[in-house]
Amino acid sequence: MNAIELSHVSTAKPVLLGDSLTELEVMRDVSLSVPEGEILALIGPSGSGKSTLLRMINRMEDPTSGRIFLFGSDIANLDVKELRRRVGMVSQTPALLPGDVADNIAYGPNLRGEPCNPGDYLEHVGLERELLRRPASALSVGQQQRMCIARALANHPDVLLLDEPTSALDRTASRNIVELILRLNEKLGLTVIIVTHVMEHAQALATRVAMLVGGSLIEQGPAVDFFESPATETGRKFLRGELAEDGR
Numbered sequence: 001m002n003a004i005e006l007s008h009v010s011t012a013k014p015v016l017l018g019d020s021l022t023e024l025e026v027m028r029d030v031s032l033s034v035p036e037g038e039i040l041a042l043i044g045p046s047g048s049g050k051s052t053l054l055r056m057i058n059r060m061e062d063p064t065s066g067r068i069f070l071f072g073s074d075i076a077n078l079d080v081k082e083l084r085r086r087v088g089m090v091s092q093t094p095a096l097l098p099g100d101v102a103d104n105i106a107y108g109p110n111l112r113g114e115p116c117n118p119g120d121y122l123e124h125v126g127l128e129r130e131l132l133r134r135p136a137s138a139l140s141v142g143q144q145q146r147m148c149i150a151r152a153l154a155n156h157p158d159v160l161l162l163d164e165p166t167s168a169l170d171r172t173a174s175r176n177i178v179e180l181i182l183r184l185n186e187k188l189g190l191t192v193i194i195v196t197h198v199m200e201h202a203q204a205l206a207t208r209v210a211m212l213v214g215g216s217l218i219e220q221g222p223a224v225d226f227f228e229s230p231a232t233e234t235g236r237k238f239l240r241g242e243l244a245e246d247g248r
C-alpha cells in the first residue's frame with residue numbers, strides 16, 4: 001500500500017513582476033509514490049520545489065491541479081486537522097509555540113482534549129526530561145529540532161515529513177538525528193519523507209530517492225540504484241556536486 005501518492009501534481013505561486021502579479025509554475029506534473037514503511041529522500045537544487053511538495057502533503061498549500069492520496073484517500077476530502085495529526089511535519093526552521101517544552105510537545109493532544117505524557121516523547125528523541133519546563137526558545141537549535149520531532153510523534157502520525165532537519169546542526173548532532181529517524185522508522189514503522197542536501201544522510205537513510213529540478217521530477221526509484229548509477233545526466237551531475245541551481 002502506498003502511504004503517500006501524488007498524481008500529476010502541479011502548482012503555481014504568485015510573483016510580482018514589475019507592477020503586475022503573475023502566477024509562476026513551481027511544480028509541474030509530479031507523480032510520485034511512497035510505499036508504507038519506506039524512507040524517501042527528496043533531493044534537488046535550492047528552489048526546485050522540495051519544501052513546496054512537503055507543504056502540499058499536509059495541505060499548508062494546495063496544488064493547482066492533480067491529486068494527493070494518503071493511504072488511498074484523497075487528502076482534499078480529509079479533515080485538515082486529522083490529516084495533520086496523521087502526517088507530522090517538521091519544517092525547515094524549527095517552529096516554536098509559546099510556552100515550555102511540555103506545552104510544545106503536548107500541543108496536538110491538548111487541542112483534541114486527549115491525554116499526553118510529554119516526557120515520554122522527549123525520551124524518544126533522546127532529550128532529558130529535565131528540559132520539560134524550559135521555555136522552548138531557550139533550547140539549542142538541535143534540541144529544538146528534536147522537540148519538533150517529539151511534537152509530531154505525540155500525535156501518533158503514520159507519516160513524518162522532515163524538511164532539512166539537520167541543516168543547522170554540527171556533524172554529531174546531525175548523525176544523532178539520522179539515527180533517530182532510522183530508529184523511528186524501524187520501531188514505529190513510520191513512513192518518512194526527508195528533504196536533505198547532505199547526500200551522506202540521504203544514502204544512510206533512504207530506501208527510495210526522488211529528485212526535483214525546477215519543479216519537475218527527474219529521478220525516482222530505489223536509493224541503491226540512484227546512488228550506484230543515476231538514470232539521468234542531471235542526476236549524475238547533482239551527485240558530483242556540479243549541478244547549478246537552475247538545473248544545468
Ligand SMILES: Nc1ncnc2c1ncn2[C@@H]1O[C@H](COP(=O)(O)OP(=O)(O)OP(=O)(O)O)[C@@H](O)[C@H]1O
Pocket residue numbers: 013014015026044045046047048049050051052053
Ligand atoms: N511564498 C512564495 N511566493 C512565491 N514564490 C515562492 C514562495 N515560496 C516559494 N516560492 C518559489 O517556489 C519555488 C520552490 O520553492 P521551495 O521553497 O519549494 O524550494 P526548495 O526546493 O525547498 O528550496 P531550498 O532547498 O532552498 O529550501 C522557488 O522558485 C521559490 O522561489
Ligand SMILES: [Mg+2]
Pocket residue numbers: 050051052092163
Ligand atoms: Mg526548502
